[in-house]
Amino acid sequence: MEDRAEKFVDEADKWATEIGIIGGVGSGCTIRDKTKQARIFEKLRICKEVYFIRTFLYGIPPWKNANLFIEDLKFAKVSVRVYHPKASSAGQRRGVLYLHGGIGQFGSIGMYERVCRFIARGSDSVVVCVGYRLAPEHPYPTQFWDCLTAAVHFMRTAEDYGVDPTRIIICGDSSGGTLAAAVCQALVNRTDLPKARAQILLYPFLQAVDFNLPSYQQNGSVPLLLKKRTLTLGMQYLNKDLSLMKGILEGSHVHEDLKLKFSKWLSPDNIPMEFKIRGYKPPASASYSEELHTLAKLVFETTFSPLLAEDAIVHHLPETFILTCEYDVVRDDGLLYKKRLEDNGIPVTWYHVEDGFHGVLLLIDSGYISFPCGKRAMDNVVNFIKGL
Numbered sequence: 001m002e003d004r005a006e007k008f009v010d011e012a013d014k015w016a017t018e019i020g021i022i023g024g025v026g027s028g029c030t031i032r033d034k035t036k037q038a039r040i041f042e043k044l045r046i047c048k049e050v051y052f053i054r055t056f057l058y059g060i061p062p063w064k065n066a067n068l069f070i071e072d073l074k075f076a077k078v079s080v081r082v083y084h085p086k087a088s089s090a091g092q093r094r095g096v097l098y099l100h101g102g103i104g105q106f107g108s109i110g111m112y113e114r115v116c117r118f119i120a121r122g123s124d125s126v127v128v129c130v131g132y133r134l135a136p137e138h139p140y141p142t143q144f145w146d147c148l149t150a151a152v153h154f155m156r157t158a159e160d161y162g163v164d165p166t167r168i169i170i171c172g173d174s175s176g177g178t179l180a181a182a183v184c185q186a187l188v189n190r191t192d193l194p195k196a197r198a199q200i201l202l203y204p205f206l207q208a209v210d211f212n213l214p215s216y217q218q219n220g221s222v223p224l225l226l227k228k229r230t231l232t233l234g235m236q237y238l239n240k241d242l243s244l245m246k247g248i249l250e251g252s253h254v255h256e257d258l259k260l261k262f263s264k265w266l267s268p269d270n271i272p273m274e275f276k277i278r279g280y281k282p283p284a285s286a287s288y289s290e291e292l293h294t295l296a297k298l299v300f301e302t303t304f305s306p307l308l309a310e311d312a313i314v315h316h317l318p319e320t321f322i323l324t325c326e327y328d329v330v331r332d333d334g335l336l337y338k339k340r341l342e343d344n345g346i347p348v349t350w351y352h353v354e355d356g357f358h359g360v361l362l363l364i365d366s367g368y369i370s371f372p373c374g375k376r377a378m379d380n381v382v383n384f385i386k387g388l
Helices: 002-018 031-043 049-057 110-123 142-161 175-187 214-219 227-237 242-250 256-266 290-295 331-343 372-386
Strands: 068-075 078-085 093-099 126-131 163-173 198-202 319-327 348-357
Touching (some): 068 142, 078 110, 078 142, 093 175, 110 126, 110 372, 142 163, 175 198, 198 372, 214 331, 227 242, 242 290, 319 331, 319 372, 331 348
Parallel strands (some): 093 163, 163 198, 319 348
Antiparallel strands (some): 068 078
8 A cells, every 4th residue: 555655646746747737748757746845945935835835736728618708897896707508508507616726825717627628518617716815815715715706606696607606616626625614604594595507525634623634644645735734734725824834733722622523423433434444543632722722713614614614504504525545645624524525414426536636637638648537537526516
């Protein structure tokens, strides 16, 4: 198993280098190298790490496609890109609101062009990709409010785009999955809007309580999302000092009362044994720090950790599709949310990518280099949408 995990590290570096995400084609620069460069630039005060990473992430142009009508619009002052199939339709189409990943600091409509085109073409749906404002220029939770604003606007104006307002799906990957889950939770009690038809969560980050779950222990060094980098970027997103990381990684920010409350939702006992065979050691109990709890309080908000929502909210969530990847630190977030939803009577379709890693969907339909597991995963997403 260790050899297989190391293979994914090497493959991730290989495709990122070859397609020019990092360093340019043929540069020989790996993900590890580029991350080090970003940190050096920030230490030298040349530019912030977040800006450097944005630059090399946004450099992949999409292939042209004649089957979609695409336009950039504003949904109540929030930038969106709408992908509308050109083929005629006998009735109103499904609508998919796509919330991109990037831990609130990276990602863009352009970066997710291929993903959105693939969904629109494959499912014959109108896809709306939300270009929410990014941190640090726009501090957390601006990203959540932009996504919620876009969702409300789409639901109210769906028919203007040939969309059935009762068949709108909220979709997101990685931290976009966080946002999708949080938006669906926020819409539960909105009686002035149609109910979301479904939510699609693609390898989502869903909690910041336990960073020692089996998936974090097994995949802490597997790109593209490393364990420490996950929390580093999360702290930067929340504008918190990185000195808090050590205590949070150990779990010292969680009060005993909260540990008891969250244990029924976050217990490793809720994770099937098959996901522990690659290695899992229950962590030592961490001593609680009141100061750390106060400083890190934002991580318990459901806009950041949707897995912590009360059952009264979870019970009313829509039908759900969850995608998890074996070689991904946030794999177990998806598994735990799957169980919570099912325990509350919510229908869940789950697809696990046994040979997948975090971010594998980004290269779908790229024409440069691709992973068959990413294509299989997206085919499952499209088939789920077509069944709604």
